[in-house]
Amino acid sequence: MAAKKSTLKVILLGDGGVGKSSLMNRYVTNKFDAHLFHTIGVEFLNKELTVDGCKVTLQIWDTAGQERFRSLRTPFYRGSDCCLLTFSVDDNQSFLNLNNWKKEFIYYADIKEPEKFPFVVLGNKVDVTERQVSLEDARQWCQENGDYPYYETSAKDATNVAVAFEEAVHRVLAMDDKTDYLIPTDTVKLHRKPRSANICCS
Amino acid sequence: MAADSVLKVIFELDGVFIHPGADEGGTDQDLLLSGSLRILEKDAEVLVEYRPLEDSVDPSNMLCAGQDSSSVVEWAQSPRDKSQSHQLLETQQSYETEWDMVNAVSFRKKPCANGEGSLSHSQGRSRWAFSVSVSDLRSITVKDEGWTFLILHLKEPSAPLPALHFHQGGSREFLDSLRRFSLLTESPGDQTCLLVSTPNKVLSQSFENLLDDNNFGLVHRFQRDPYVATLGGLSKVTNYIFDALRGAEEQQQRPPEEVADLLGEVIPGLEINQQEEPGFEVITRIDLGARPQVSRTEPLTADDWSKHLDAEGRLQGVEELRNKIFKGGLCHAVRKEAWKFLLGYFPWSSMSEERKSLQRAKTDEYFRMKLQWKSVSEEQERRNSRLRDYRSLIEKDVNRTDRTNRFYEGLNNPSLTLLHDILMTYCMYDFDLGYVQGMSDLLSPILFVMENEVDAFWCFVAFMDQMHQNFEEQMQGMKTQLLQLSTLLRLLDLAFWNYLESQESGYLYFCFRWLLIRFKRELNFQDVLRLWEVMWTGLPCQNFHLLVCCAILDSEKQKIMEENYGFNEILKHINELSMKLDIEEILQKAEGIFLQIRSCKDLPHSVSTILGFTDCHGSAPTKPGSAAALRPTRQDVCSNGLCRENRPPNSCRAEFTS
Numbered sequence: 001m002a003a004k005k006s007t008l009k010v011i012l013l014g015d016g017g018v019g020k021s022s023l024m025n026r027y028v029t030n031k032f033d034a035h036l037f038h039t040i041g042v043e044f045l046n047k048e049l050t051v052d053g054c055k056v057t058l059q060i061w062d063t064a065g066q067e068r069f070r071s072l073r074t075p076f077y078r079g080s081d082c083c084l085l086t087f088s089v090d091d092n093q094s095f096l097n098l099n100n101w102k103k104e105f106i107y108y109a110d111i112k113e114p115e116k117f118p119f120v121v122l123g124n125k126v127d128v129t130e131r132q133v134s135l136e137d138a139r140q141w142c143q144e145n146g147d148y149p150y151y152e153t154s155a156k157d158a159t160n161v162a163v164a165f166e167e168a169v170h171r172v173l174a175m176d177d178k179t180d181y182l183i184p185t186d187t188v189k190l191h192r193k194p195r196s197a198n199i200c201c202s
Numbered sequence: 203m204a205a206d207s208v209l210k211v212i213f214e215l216d217g218v219f220i221h222p223g224a225d226e227g228g229t230d231q232d233l234l235l236s237g238s239l240r241i242l243e244k245d246a247e248v249l250v251e252y253r254p255l256e257d258s259v260d261p262s263n264m265l266c267a268g269q270d271s272s273s274v275v276e277w278a279q280s281p282r283d284k285s286q287s288h289q290l291l292e293t294q295q296s297y298e299t300e301w302d303m304v305n306a307v308s309f310r311k312k313p314c315a316n317g318e319g320s321l322s323h324s325q326g327r328s329r330w331a332f333s334v335s336v337s338d339l340r341s342i343t344v345k346d347e348g349w350t351f352l353i354l355h356l357k358e359p360s361a362p363l364p365a366l367h368f369h370q371g372g373s374r375e376f377l378d379s380l381r382r383f384s385l386l387t388e389s390p391g392d393q394t395c396l397l398v399s400t401p402n403k404v405l406s407q408s409f410e411n412l413l414d415d416n417n418f419g420l421v422h423r424f425q426r427d428p429y430v431a432t433l434g435g436l437s438k439v440t441n442y443i444f445d446a447l448r449g450a451e452e453q454q455q456r457p458p459e460e461v462a463d464l465l466g467e468v469i470p471g472l473e474i475n476q477q478e479e480p481g482f483e484v485i486t487r488i489d490l491g492a493r494p495q496v497s498r499t500e501p502l503t504a505d506d507w508s509k510h511l512d513a514e515g516r517l518q519g520v521e522e523l524r525n526k527i528f529k530g531g532l533c534h535a536v537r538k539e540a541w542k543f544l545l546g547y548f549p550w551s552s553m554s555e556e557r558k559s560l561q562r563a564k565t566d567e568y569f570r571m572k573l574q575w576k577s578v579s580e581e582q583e584r585r586n587s588r589l590r591d592y593r594s595l596i597e598k599d600v601n602r603t604d605r606t607n608r609f610y611e612g613l614n615n616p617s618l619t620l621l622h623d624i625l626m627t628y629c630m631y632d633f634d635l636g637y638v639q640g641m642s643d644l645l646s647p648i649l650f651v652m653e654n655e656v657d658a659f660w661c662f663v664a665f666m667d668q669m670h671q672n673f674e675e676q677m678q679g680m681k682t683q684l685l686q687l688s689t690l691l692r693l694l695d696l697a698f699w700n701y702l703e704s705q706e707s708g709y710l711y712f713c714f715r716w717l718l719i720r721f722k723r724e725l726n727f728q729d730v731l732r733l734w735e736v737m738w739t740g741l742p743c744q745n746f747h748l749l750v751c752c753a754i755l756d757s758e759k760q761k762i763m764e765e766n767y768g769f770n771e772i773l774k775h776i777n778e779l780s781m782k783l784d785i786e787e788i789l790q791k792a793e794g795i796f797l798q799i800r801s802c803k804d805l806p807h808s809v810s811t812i813l814g815f816t817d818c819h820g821s822a823p824t825k826p827g828s829a830a831a832l833r834p835t836r837q838d839v840c841s842n843g844l845c846r847e848n849r850p851p852n853s854c855r856a857e858f859t860s
Contacts, residue, residue: 009457016639017598035605038598040640040723041714043777044770059770066595066639068675072714075464079457093594 007057009079010168013101014086015094016065019124022155023086024060027165032156039064042076051169058169074108081175082118082168083109089123089152092132098141118171119148122164127154209249213241213379217370218252220330235330239366241379242333248383250354251333252366332363336383339398344373352376378700458769462706488693490802496793498786499530501732507536515554517543528741531732537651544738545664547657561656568656571630572623589629592637596625603642607727609650620649624659631663638673641666643722647730672718683717684710686812687748693809694752694795698759706769712776713751720747724754729785736789742796744814749799753791754783 012020021039026032028045044061061080063073083105087094098121106114123138135152142150149171151164218239237254334356343353350373353365368376377386377396389395502523510523517523532540542548547564548557575589583590600622604610610617624645629636645662652658671679687710692699702708715723720737722730737747758779762772799805799813810816 016595017602035611036602037643037723038602038639040643040718041777042711042773044774064639068638068673068677071468072465072677072680072711075461075468078460078464 006054007059008081008169008172009059009061010082010084010165010172011061011063011077011080011105012084012086013063013105014065014122015088015091015097015101018065018086018088018091018094019155020065020086021062023084023122023124023153023161023164024062026155026158026161028060030158032158034156041069042073047165049166049169051173056169058165060165070104074104077105077109080105080109081172082120084120084122084164084168085148086122086124087133087138088125088128089131089133089138090125090128095123095133095138095141099145102145115146116175118168118175119146120164120168120171121148121150123150123152124155126152126159127156210243211240212243212248212382213239213376215239215368215372215376216255218372219367219369220252220254220364221367222330222364234367237330239376241336241376241383248336249333250336250339250380251331252364253331330364334363336380336398337400339384341389341398342377342380342386342396344377344394344396350374378696459706462709462711462769465709465711488802488804488806490694490798493791493794493798496790496797498790499526501531501533502526502536502540503533504535507540515557516552517550520550524739524741528736528739532735534651534731537731537735538653538657541648541651541661541735541738542657544735545661546667547660547664564660565656568627568659572627574630575626588633588636592629593626595639596622596629596637596642599637599639599642600625604646604650604727607646607650610646617649620655620658621645624649624655624662627659628662628666632666635670635673640719641673643719644669647722647727647734650727651731669720680714680717683748684713686745687713687717687751689806689808689812690748690752691755693799693806695756695759698755698763701759701763702772705767705772707772712773713755715777716751716754717747721750724780724783725785726781729783732785733789742793743800745812746792746796748812749792749795750788752795753788754779756791756795757788 012024014020016038021036021043022032024045025036028047039062042061042063044059047058047060049056049058061076063069063076083102085098085101085105087098089095102119105111106117111117121138121142123133123135138152139150142148149167151160151167153160153164155161216236216238218237220235220237222233222235235254237252240251240253242249242251334354338356338358339354340357341355343355345351345353349367349369349371351365351367352373354363356363366373380386380398384398384400386396386398389397506526507523510518510520512518527540527544543550548560552560578586578589583593600618603621609615610621621642625637625642628641644665645658648661648665649655649658652661669679671677671682673679688699688708691702691710699708702710721733725733733750737750740746743749758775761767762775765771767775796813799809800815805815
């Protein structure tokens with residue numbers, strides 16, 4: 001029996017200009033375009049992964065960061081398996097706003113047990129020499145807010161990008177009793193998400 | 203008690219007539235009874251109910267074919283049930299006020315003594331009332347005598363049901379609503395006969411579970427708007443079928459539905475497309491006829507342009523000029539001049555001297571505003587968070603706007619400074635709006651063409667006058683346009699529109715970027731210039747850009763439906779069309795669609811309103827060259843057909859009422 005395919009939805013959140021789209025593009029296409037447009041609306045890319053011999057489709061969602069677009073951005077938070085909170089190490093305000101992004105996500109994604117939800121924090125643009133946020137401050141915030149894994153990334157030179165996304169995948173799978181979730185099987189596991197429990201499959 | 207459960211009204215249409223005289227072959231041929239036709243959902247059963255319009259329908263006379271038996275059963279209310287029924291009535295009324303469209307009706311079921319299954323009519327109007335289960339329908343005869351009338355046939359032999367005459371339209375809508383519960387197929391031997399088949403019981407049971415359990419989003423929506431929520435919920439049934447066909451692996455994808463449900467709340471008002479309130483205009487499947495082939499012409503040259511200028515620099519033959527621009531666009535050399543007119547910065551009737559003095563005044567005004575933000579000290583800015591936020595975002599976005607275009611490429615490009623300064627000055631011009639992402643996209647082509655800070659600023663201001671609502675706090679412009687687009691799409695291609703609905707994509711969210719910045723990200727830079735100048739002519743009708751959307755969707759619908767794309771895939775597919783579109787092809791098709799709609803008789807009022815067809819319906823097809831007459835006055839109307847000022851927030855609703 002062939003391995004079952006699963007889709008994991010990961011969402012990138014953070015202030016405008018911290019590099020959300022660039023991180024996504026670096027990870028999915030391994031390319032970097034310094035002059036990429038800022039995102040209008042909502043976009044996503046898929047990346048196929050093999051984890052423990054099983055195929056997983058990572059669906060990475062990228063949104064426009066400006067406050068004005070909040071009402072049309074937040075519906076897409078629903079069903080996220082992991083949230084990548086992103087800031088730029090050369091922009092202190094984007095770091096201070098992490099808390100707001102986290103709150104917005106928990107509220108609109110309707111996360112029932114926020115303390116158990118897998119967040120991963122990315123401090124992007126570490127290639128830039130003039131930092132405004134120190135490694136220590138970032139780590140401290142992550143520690144105090146739920147012991148989130150923290151990665152210092154550079155979409156420009158590819159530092160830590162793949163590692164960070166893979167960590168997100170592992171966090172999600174760990175949440176789900178991964179052996180059960182990914183073992184090749186004839187049936188889709190139904191109790192993972194209560195809302196799909198009424199669909200039978202064989 | 204199951205029989206007391208609340209009925210949900212799925213479809214309701216007043217003004218459906220029966221002709222009792224004709225049906226009985228009697229002499230009273232002229233007798234018409236008006237009544238209301240409804241599709242009701244009760245438990246797992248779907249009923250078609252007709253009630254003549256009168257004050258007192260006696261429920262005891264109302265006949266009903268039950269789902270579970272072929273025999274006819276009767277709804278009855280005995281006197282001792284009165285207190286209960288009084289209570290129910292109260293419940294009903296409170297529901298009606300709170301839940302708008304849902305009429306909570308309750309009946310007590312009593313087996314009918316009349317076992318032979320015929321419909322015995324008692325006297326009075328109410329004897330024409332009937333209620334049958336959809337699962338008991340064998341077929342529906344559809345006939346046309348200048349209006350449509352339908353005759354419902356039951357599986358079990360019985361006295362014929364009265365023919366339903368749709369003098370005021372709505373039969374298509376009724377049938378479309380029925381299609382949500384049953385399969386209607388044309389009888390091979392008789393194309394006026396639709397055979398009705400309903401899903402088997404096991405499958406219906408799954409549907410029921412699906413709808414019951416579902417998700418809180420649906421429940422939530424139901425409280426806000428039960429009617430739409432019901433329809434939305436039922437479209438999930440379609441999804442279920444698709445999912446079942448596609449296999450188990452796709453079935454985990456529930457989140458898109460939740461996302462769509464929430465989007466539906468953010469983009470309110472779209473449901474009015476789906477409501478068939480009494481007296482509401484029903485947009486039925488209208489035969490639009492063949493789409494005319496349209497050809498485009500060469501761009502207008504500098505020579506052509508100067509031929510239209512008289513000795514004093516006043517433009518002659520403006521309508522002809524505008525038509526030429528609509529049909530072919532402009533050569534690049536003319537743009538710098540012509541765009542100022544197209545955007546309304548220069549009045550068409552002005553002389554060159556007047557324009558020079560206008561430019562002088564506008565230059566002063568620009569630099570006065572520019573000085574305002576330029577002279578804000580760091581100290582001041584520290585205390586002005588809004589200005590600080592605008593500046594920070596502008597700086598970030600200017601560095602991410604059209605940087606591969608030679609005009610903006612490279613480090614320290616002076617054009618980037620201009621882009622920045624104009625956007626900052628615009629914040630001073632309209633501080634309430636300030637800077638919203640997307641505005642740099644609108645400015646960039648204008649600055650590229652103008653190559654002048656002041657002219658670019660004022661042309662940008664004129665363009666923003668049209669686009670302002672898109673960027674406002676409530677994004678009303680976006681909501682209105684999505685609504686209008688949905689109305690147009692429904693007229694043009696009901697099957698595709700239904701498909702999008704079934705895939706939770708009826709809100710057309712995937713067109714968001716197209717509409718927010720007028721296809722700026724979808725086309726290559728040169729094609730954006732062409733599209734915009736064509737659009738700015740205001741020809742051939744109001745809201746032509748929505749027909750451009752329809753043209754693009756028309757080219758993609760086959761792939762979307764054949765590949766059976768769901769919510770996510772549609773969004774992804776549309777996003778990825780960026781830079782793959784051919785502007786001349788799109789403009790040809792969009793104009794063809796315009797001509798097709800224009801020549802249509804009996805155009806729904808809502809469509810005429812969107813496109814600004816103010817003259818009466820059914821006029822002869824307009825030649826492309828004569829379309830200028832349709833153009834609304836530029837000063838009065840924004841490009842989305844609505845005046846920005848003095849517009850009540852819910853006025854988009856009015857457009858859909860007849």
